[in-house]
Amino acid sequence: MEIKQYLLTRWQAFRAWQENPRTYRMDETEHVCNNCGRTFRGNYCPACSQPARQGRIGWLSLWEGIGQLWGVESRSGIYTLWQLLWRPGYLVRDYISGKRQVSYPPVKLLFILAAIIAVVQFFFPVPVEEPLVTGFRYLDTALTWLQNHENINALLSGCIFILPTWWLFRNAPRYPHHTIPEGFFVQVYVAILSxxxxxxxxxxxxxxxxxxxxYMYIIYKQLFGYGYWETLWRLVVCALMSFVVVFVFIIIGLTVNEMHQNSLYT
Ligand SMILES: [Zn+2]
Structure with a gap:
């Protein structure tokens, strides 16, 4: 019984963290801005936006200078990835609904991750898959390029989901009437994970x-708030519609390829 109670308490704490991971505290002491000289109360100077505690360069600044690449405090890239693993749909909801400070800028995160992983794979190479060869020149060039730019590949694959998602989830109980730009950022987060x-x-x-x-399913479930089956069938229809779009693109690509080759012989 005690274990059950303990687990229940932990689970409720976890659920509360998923819904709202952070509270912000206002610094009420008076500061004189080291940058512009204004006197103010708060965490940041209201005139020039320098953080209240920033002063002369010290050992901490050294660490902060390096840390800034990854973002600092609540917006750190690592904490964003952590949230993306444990509260993905809620993180996406927070970001697109205007709680921007909870997340490292997602597009930037996708590209920084690509850079880091490229360095790691330079030292620990993974076996490269044989590129898919279709015999159609433009298609092969495109496929090879995408294979070498997996982050962009993931983002483009996600972008194909934007319109079907917008259509099928427009009346979602938890996040109704999401916009196309919001839909784009949903896919950026999906792309980071994939x-x-x-x-x-x-x-x-x-x-x-x-x-x-x-994870795509979990994001959609947590963000849009449909039931388990309602989320599933909508996602499956999204995927089917996306496959049709890809198919149409390939047909167009092949037609262009044909026309180009025909023009070489006439
Ligand atoms: Zn200032």
Whole structure:
């Protein structure tokens, strides 16, 4: 019974953290801004936006200077990834609904991750998959390029989901009438996760793909608030519509390819 009670308390604390991971405290002491000289109360100077505690360069500044690449405090990239693993849909909801300080800027995160993973893979190379060869020149060029730019690949794949998602989830109970730009940022977060999984589990593609789709489902479930089945069938229809779009793009690509080759012989 005690264990059950303990687990219940932990679970409720976890659920509360998922819903709202952070409270902000206002610094009420008086500061004189080291940058512009204004006297103020608060965490940041209201005139020039320098943080209240920032002064002469010290050992802490050294660390902060390096840390700024990753963002600091609540907006750190690592904390954003942590949230993305444990409260993905809520993080996305927070970011697109205007709670911007909870997350490292997601597009930037996707590209910084790509840079870091490229460095890691330089030292610990993973076996490169054979590029898909279709025999159609433009298509092969495009496929090879995408294979070498997996973060952009993940983002483009996500972008195909924007319109179907917008249409199928427009009346969602928890986040109704999301806009196309909001839909884009949903896919950026999805892309960060699927890029991360495809890089970390590069040797096991089925695992990476399964994890990516599972997380996509969790994001949609937490963000839009439909039930388990209602989320599932909507996502499946989204995926089917996306496949149709990709198919149409490939047909267009092949037609252009044909026309180009025909023009070479006439
Ligand atoms: Zn100032």
């Amino acid at each position: 890029f991360l999984f495809s890089s970390v589990f590069a040797e096991s593609v089925p695992l990476a793909v399964t994890l990516s789709y599972a």
